[in-house]
Every structure is written in structure tokens, then in C-alpha cells.
Amino acid sequence: MSVLVYTESENGKFKKNAFEVASYAHEVAQKMGTTATAVSFNASENESLGNYGISKVLNIKNDELKTFNAKAFAAAIQEAAAKEGAKVLILSSSADTKYVAPLLAGHLKAGYIPNVIAAPESINPFTVKRTTFSNKGFALSEITTDVKIVGVSNNAFGSIENKVATTIEDFSPTLNASHFSTKSVEIDKVVGKATIADADVVVSGGRGLKGPENWGMIEELAEVLGAATACSKPVSDLGWRPHGEHVGQTGKPVASNLYIAIGISGAIQHLAGVSSSKVKVVINNDPEAPFFKAADYGIVGDAFEVVPSLIEKLKEFKAQNA
Amino acid sequence: MKILVCISNVPDTTSKINFTEGDTKFDTNGVQFIINPNDEFGLTRAMWFKEKQNAVVHIATVGGANVEPTMRKALAIGADEAIRVNADPTDGFFVAEQLAAIIKDGAYDLVIAGRESIDYNGGMVPGIIASILDMNFVNTCIKLEVEGTEATAVREIDGGKEKIATTLPLIIGGQKGLVEESDLRIPNMRGIMMARQKKLSVIEPIAAIHATKDTKFEKPAAKGSVKLVTSVDELIDLLHNEAKAI
Numbered sequence: 395m396s397v398l399v400y401t402e403s404e405n406g407k408f409k410k411n412a413f414e415v416a417s418y419a420h421e422v423a424q425k426m427g428t429t430a431t432a433v434s435f436n437a438s439e440n441e442s443l444g445n446y447g448i449s450k451v452l453n454i455k456n457d458e459l460k461t462f463n464a465k466a467f468a469a470a471i472q473e474a475a476a477k478e479g480a481k482v483l484i485l486s487s488s489a490d491t492k493y494v495a496p497l498l499a500g501h502l503k504a505g506y507i508p509n510v511i512a513a514p515e516s517i518n519p520f521t522v523k524r525t526t527f528s529n530k531g532f533a534l535s536e537i538t539t540d541v542k543i544v545g546v547s548n549n550a551f552g553s554i555e556n557k558v559a560t561t562i563e564d565f566s567p568t569l570n571a572s573h574f575s576t577k578s579v580e581i582d583k584v585v586g587k588a589t590i591a592d593a594d595v596v597v598s599g600g601r602g603l604k605g606p607e608n609w610g611m612i613e614e615l616a617e618v619l620g621a622a623t624a625c626s627k628p629v630s631d632l633g634w635r636p637h638g639e640h641v642g643q644t645g646k647p648v649a650s651n652l653y654i655a656i657g658i659s660g661a662i663q664h665l666a667g668v669s670s671s672k673v674k675v676v677i678n679n680d681p682e683a684p685f686f687k688a689a690d691y692g693i694v695g696d697a698f699e700v701v702p703s704l705i706e707k708l709k710e711f712k713a714q715n716a
Numbered sequence: 717m718k719i720l721v722c723i724s725n726v727p728d729t730t731s732k733i734n735f736t737e738g739d740t741k742f743d744t745n746g747v748q749f750i751i752n753p754n755d756e757f758g759l760t761r762a763m764w765f766k767e768k769q770n771a772v773v774h775i776a777t778v779g780g781a782n783v784e785p786t787m788r789k790a791l792a793i794g795a796d797e798a799i800r801v802n803a804d805p806t807d808g809f810f811v812a813e814q815l816a817a818i819i820k821d822g823a824y825d826l827v828i829a830g831r832e833s834i835d836y837n838g839g840m841v842p843g844i845i846a847s848i849l850d851m852n853f854v855n856t857c858i859k860l861e862v863e864g865t866e867a868t869a870v871r872e873i874d875g876g877k878e879k880i881a882t883t884l885p886l887i888i889g890g891q892k893g894l895v896e897e898s899d900l901r902i903p904n905m906r907g908i909m910m911a912r913q914k915k916l917s918v919i920e921p922i923a924a925i926h927a928t929k930d931t932k933f934e935k936p937a938a939k940g941s942v943k944l945v946t947s948v949d950e951l952i953d954l955l956h957n958e959a960k961a962i
Binding site: 464488509527533534536537539584637651687691692704 | 727729730733735742753754807808809812834835836837838839840841842843844845846847848852853854855856858868871872873874875876877878879880881882883891892893896897898925926927928929930931932933934935936939940941942943944945946948949951952954955956959961962
């Protein structure tokens with residue numbers, strides 16, 4: 395009756411969140427007095443999961459599953475859960491896992507709690523803490539079904555090393571044409587840059603930047619910090635930046651270690667979207683901007699003077715601390 | 717094409733969130749309720765299918781009589797009929813089972829739901845419906861075209877987007893991008909008057925499991941005051957030595 399965790403990978407490499415959910419699964423397994431098993435798709439270096447407490451890896455090698463397909467992945471994870479007799483399934487909070495998890499919940503008649511920010515408060519009843527009301531509140535939520543599915547918020551639990559012996563077992567789920575009734579035709583993805591979903595640092599710009607032509611300094615600051623770029627809602631509404639960068643209640647949530655808001659006043663909907671970030675920095679020329687009340691550090695000043703200076707100083711800092 | 721748009725009744729995005737009854741219930745005092753924004757993008761896209769492809773558009777909501785003003789607004793925007801399941805929508809699995817029963821009975825070709833509600837943020841209802849009814853499913857959908865029984869959707873992925881080909885019957889978890897914010901419709905007087913005459917059926921819930929329950933709520937701890945700095949050197953020093961963020 396192990397705990398099963400879906401460890402995401404891309405081009406054969408585990409994503410950062412794979413080690414976080416593995417760590418979480420190990421913690422849950424320990425609380426339940428059992429072990430954690432991972433199901434991985436076309437990943438190399440499966441043994442690295444042993445560093446994060448995974449005792450067994452079900453290793454799927456299947457060319458049809460090289461591109462993510464929610465229905466097929468859900469069927470494979472479901473079969474893995476049945477094979478392991480898993481009563482608790484752990485997933486991340488990526489776009490792909492939030493696509494898969496409800497399908498699993500429906501098939502397994504399982505309660506699913508997403509946006510979980512801590513290890514279970516209790517196993518019986520199975521109770522977890524999660525964010526609600528778009529990060530304006532927290533809920534203690536109980537899963538009352540036999541099988542339980544937990545979606546762990548990015549950066550909430552962290553990757554915790556717990557080295558255990560790992561066995562790797564090839565696993566071939568039974569799939570048929572019906573599992574591929576939705577087909578990926580084209581993927582348009584920025585390669586080599588951090589995404590908002592798993593970035594440690596996010597640099598975000600607002601209407602205070604006056605126009606899309608001024609985004610060069612946001613991108614440069616993000617590059618220096620290895621950060622993802624983001625924006626406020628008005629900016630995406632104006633078409634200065636793509637919808638995918640819109641942070642806030644009706645956009646993307648950000649749970650980075652560092653969030654730098656430049657020229658963003660801090661509407662309540664935006665603040666809800668970033669409240670899970672650990673350290674928030676605001677650069678704004680309006681000292682009355684509401685974001686200053688929600689920030690840890692702030693500079694009242696003109697972004698067009700502060701940001702270039704910050705870029706130069708950070709480059710010096712990086713060179714000294716390399 | 718017969719379309720069902722699933723509507724969730726949620727607090728306005730500007731609402732202050734408070735809890736009551738020993739922090740076990742959301743305090744609705746003074747809260748304005750609206751159509752869930754993700755559902756509103758879907759409803760507007762459904763209106764496009766109605767106007768361009770003669771689709772019939774129904775809406776469905778799980779909730780008490782208090783959700784009817786929100787449903788009437790959706791009817792005023794242009795939906796043809798509404799169905800309310802007379803039950804408290806406290807659990808995503810329960811809600812999905814109610815909506816799945818309606819979809820099965822109504823033989824809908826396309827079901828549009830928001831990717832998540834902005835209150836409980838479960839994000840599970842469309843996916844659970846898809847698994848119950850074995851429908852094709854596209855989540856975080858930002859574009860949707862339908863020709864006959866063929867559908868092309870674009871979904872948002874981490875760091876980009878993915879184009880997907882599939883067929884009806886289809887359910888999507890939609891969001892901003894399905895239509896532009898500027899295309900969202902404000903009901904006009906004629907729409908409001910017509911909405912009063914449109915059919916709003918109230919049905920009792922089917923037997924279904926409650927898979928989860930919220931036992932307690934809390935608000936985030938109060939934030940300490942901001943540390944204002946006057947130079948970027950000071951900021952870098954604080955981020956490195958105090959916050960350990962760089």
C-alpha cells in the first residue's frame with residue numbers, strides 16, 4: 395500500500411518539481427508507515443529519485459508518451475496505482491498535472507485536493523492545508539474517499555534529500571487508441587528560460603513601464619537573475635505581453651522565492667496571485683501604491699532609473715559571488 | 717451544436733475574504749457575487765458559436781436559490797435556458813457528478829466550464845466530468861474552433877501553448893484567451909427583460925459522493941511593514957544577507 399507519486403520530466407530530464415513531489419511523497423509515506431513509489435515517463439536518471447526518498451520507480455519507456463497526453467498519462471498512472479495498491483497519489487501543481495489529476499480523480503472515485511502547501515496535518519482523517527480564495531485564505535481540507543489525490547503547490551514543501559535504496563522496474567501500461575483521442579498538433583514553448591510555474595525568481599512589470607518597447611530591461615533583469623518574466627493584468631489586456639504572463643487572481647499564481655514587481659500598483663487581484671511568494675520587492679514611483687503594504691522591500695523611484703542601475707549592480711554582485 | 721456552459725457563482729474579485737461560524741464558513745456578508753471569470757470567458761465564446769454557427773446554449777449551476785441572479789445575468793448575456801441543481805456546491809466531485817448527469821441527459825456536444833473557480837480553486841470539475849462521461853477534454857483552453865464534429869483547441873502550458881486536435885463531444889476547462897476581455901458582454905436592458913422570460917429549471921441533486929470537505933479556514937497572517945531602501949546596493953545587500961533570496 396505504497397504512496398504513488400507522478401514525477402514529471404521533459405526531454406528525459408526530471409523537472410524541478412519532480413524532486414519536490416518525491417520529497418512530499420516520502421514524508422507522507424513515512425507518516426503512513428509505508429514507502430513511496432514514483433511513476434516516471436521516458437525519464438533517464440531515475441535513480442536520482444532515491445535521493446529524495448523514493449524506494450521504487452516504475453519506469454515507462456513509450457515513444458507515444460514522449461509528448462504529454464492527459465488521458466493516456468492518467469490511464470498509465472491509474473494502472474500504476476492499481477499495481478502498487480496505492481491509496482495516496484501525489485502530484486505537482488503544473489499545468490500538465492492539473493490536467494491529469496481530475497481525470498484520475500474521476501476514474502478512481504478519489505477526492506482530490508490541489509494547491510496543498512504542507513505535509514498532511516493528519517493521516518486519519520487525511521487532512522491537508524491548502525490555499526483558497528485565490529490565495530486570500532487557507533483551508534484545512536479532509537479527503538473522505540478510500541483513494542486520495544494531493545496536488546502540491548510549487549515551492550511550498552521544497553526538495554528535501556532523504557537518500558534511500560531505489561529499485562527501478564520497467565512498467566508498460568496498457569494503452570489503446572481511445573487514450574489518444576486528443577492529439578497534440580503543435581507546441582509553441584519558450585525553450586531555455588524559466589517559466590512562471592517553477593521559477594525561483596519572477597520579475598514582473600506593470601503599466602508603469604509605459605509600453606511594450608520598454609520590456610527589454612525587464613527581460614535583462616530576469617536574465618541576470620535567472621528569473622521568469624511576468625506582468626500585471628492591464629499589461630496583458632493591452633497586448634503588451636502574452637496572456638500566459640498575466641499574474642493574478644484570473645491569471646497565474648506565483649509561488650517563487652523572490653518576486654520583483656516593477657511599475658505595478660498592486661490591485662487586490664494581483665496581490666492575491668503573488669501572496670504565496672516568499673520575498674516581495676516593489677519598485678514604484680508612487681509611494682502610495684498599495685503594493686508597498688504587501689511587500690518586504692521597496693524602492694520609491696523611477697523604474698527607468700532604478701532598474702538599469704539594479705541590473706548593473708546585480709551583474710557586479712554575480713561576478714563577485716560566482 | 718448543443719452547448720452547456722457550467723457557471724459558478726463566486727465572490728467578486730475585489731472581495732475581502734472573511735470567515736464565520738468559528739472559521740468554518742465563508743462569510744458572505746457584504747459580498748457581491750458574480751459569474752466566475754473563467755466561466756464568463758467560456759460563456760462569451762459560446763455566444764460566438766450561437767451567433768456564427770446557430771448553436772443552442774444552455775447554462776447549468778449547482779447552488780441554492782441565491783445563485784439565480786447570477787444565472788439570470790448569464791441568460792441576459794444570451795444563453796437560451798438555465799438549469800439549477802438545488803444543492804450546496806461544497807465539493808468538486810459532487811458538483812461534477814451533478815453536471816455529468818445533466819450533460820448525459822441533455823446529450824450536449826460541447827461543454828464549456830471554467831478551468832477553476834476563483835473561490836475554492838479546485839480546478840477539478842471539468843476533468844472529473846470528462847472521466848465520468850468518457851468525453852474528450854482540454855484544460856486551460858485559450859482558443860477553440862469547431863467544424864462539424866472536429867475541434868481544434870489551444871491550451872496554455874507552462875512556458876507556452878499547445879494546439880490540440882480532437883472531436884466532439886468535448887469538454888473544456890476554459891479561461892482568459894477564449895475571448896478577449898474587451899469582448900465580454902454587459903447585459904443590455906433588452907437582454908435583461910428577455911432573461912426574465914427564459915426557462916430556468918430547478919432540479920434536485922442525484923445521489924453522489926462527497927469526496928472532500930473543508931473543516932476550517934484561516935486568513936494569512938498579517939504582514940509586517942515594508943522596508944523602504946534608497947539605493948540598489950542596499951536592496952541587493954538585504955536580499956542577499958537578510959532575505960537569502962539571491
